[in-house]
Amino acid sequence: MNILNCLIVDDEPIARDIIQNYCSHLDYLHVIAGCGNALEAKAILQSQAIDILFLDINMPVIDGVSFAKTLKHQPQIIFTTAYKEYAADAFDLAACDYLLKPFSFERFIIAIDKAMEKLQPVSSPKSADNDSVATNKADDFIFIKTDGRIYKIMHHDLLYAEAQGNYTKIVTAVNTLMPKMPFSNFEEQLPDSLFLRTHRSFIINKAKIGHIEGNRVFINNTEIPIGNNYREQLLKQLGFLK
Template identity: 35%
Template sequence: MKINLLAIDDEPLALRVIAAHAQKIPFLNLVGTTTNPVEGLLRVQQGGVDVVLLDVQMPAMTGFQFLQILHGRCPVILTTAYPEYALEGYEYAIADYLLKPISFERFLKAVQRVQAPLAASLPAVDEPVAPSPAPALAGHIFIKTDNRLVKVNHADIHYIEGGKEYATVVTSTGNILTLTSLLKLAESLPAPQFLRIHKSYIVALDKIEVILVTK
């Protein structure tokens, strides 16, 4: 039985090392590597990922922010060059913690640690497995604009852009200007459907169609 592994690290060299290690392990199937944690989160939500190998320090989103959004959807093995992150990592019930540079022996031990519990929970090889659909955006939010509250369905929100004194909610039917802070809006929207990717932007993950990857 193969275990599907997704590796997320902003260092291409680290991903090449992980890919080389994964090729040597018969029960491991590397389904993808990415330097963009947002792209990785979308990949997990699409289904077909059993284990995530996750770097801690990344510019777009830290490993701990990723863990908060992932909310235990699948086992995670953290990778980093800094041992001081280990204690915080285990507060998120991570499966293991790998220090860079990652040796093959330590990598093998980490994936073996998740092999047994995953094998017990995964269906047999001859059973067809349909990808898990992304969670539907049910519910709504009331947004204050002028002297009234406007009801906006979660499914209609594309993204929210924050300004110094206001925020613009971009929806399927138009833009809504509000004096509500971006922080308060972020607290009112459900995770993992919505993600604050920048100090000025909140995005609906199901509305993302293209992710630019810088080299």
């Protein structure tokens, strides 16, 4: 496993220490530095290759969201904050994850898994451990293997799917499955004419859209974010842009 360079940016020393401690338990994470503000971080990002950026939002001089917008070549950003109201802004920036303080080590690992999935090159859709998918795009269904069972999922029953670290959360009209497989591999099995990417972590069934409001798609009672990088293409696929 490749070593991932990490940068911690938080104006609270205790918060930096907690993330540093969490990173120390994972031998593939190497913390390059801990910074108290975005200007210090900018200097390091210009001189070091950073894979994962832990970024606090409420900081002096320039806040984390504004700082992220200035980055031309973004690492995988994991926002850390005590304020949940910033979540929508974070997802608009296609952040890898959003950790609400105080967060557990278990939740930290989930965020790291998401970052690792995005950093890994897309592999051919072979079996992923004991869980896999099999389909032909000409069919109107796919087969998913998880928890020792093989499930047949009709396209019209699939509501949406979400990247969850090394797993893909598949939500259907009748159940929710969590096969251990890369999100990109699952997406490859779905016909482009029926399914749309709204965010780097979400793909939806076009026929199941209830309505769109701002940067959110509503499917039943679930709100799904629309990332800035996907909004234009989404509107084109729905026929609102040429």
